[in-house]
Amino acid sequence: MLGERTIARPARNVVVVEATGHQWYWTFRHPGAAGAIATRDVLHIPAGRPVDVRIASADVIHSFWVPRLGGKMDAIPGLVNTLRIEATDPGLFEGQCAEFCGLHHTSNRFRVMAHDAAGWAAFQRGEE
């Protein structure tokens, strides 16, 4: 790990998740009731709470971008960059890699599922 940068400010009730870019998919890790929950190409978050996404890369430079949830942040090998996002309401949001990362860059997409409180609790119990 070369270092760590963040643009996020401290907040109450913040949820921390991890996103890792790959050629050509994304993996995510979330806090679960019985340990971390790993997914591929779908990031799960609670709606109405700030979420710090700790963004890394497994290979080349990618960029994590969910247009409807705000800014984008580079995924750089050896570095963890933190981007704070928040979904006002539950729903499904499209995300994509915003940095050319090779042959299948344009299909390096993912989705963000923002759950209501009950849905987030169920996800954390491994029920969905």
Ligand SMILES: [Cu+2]
């Ligand atoms: Cu890309």
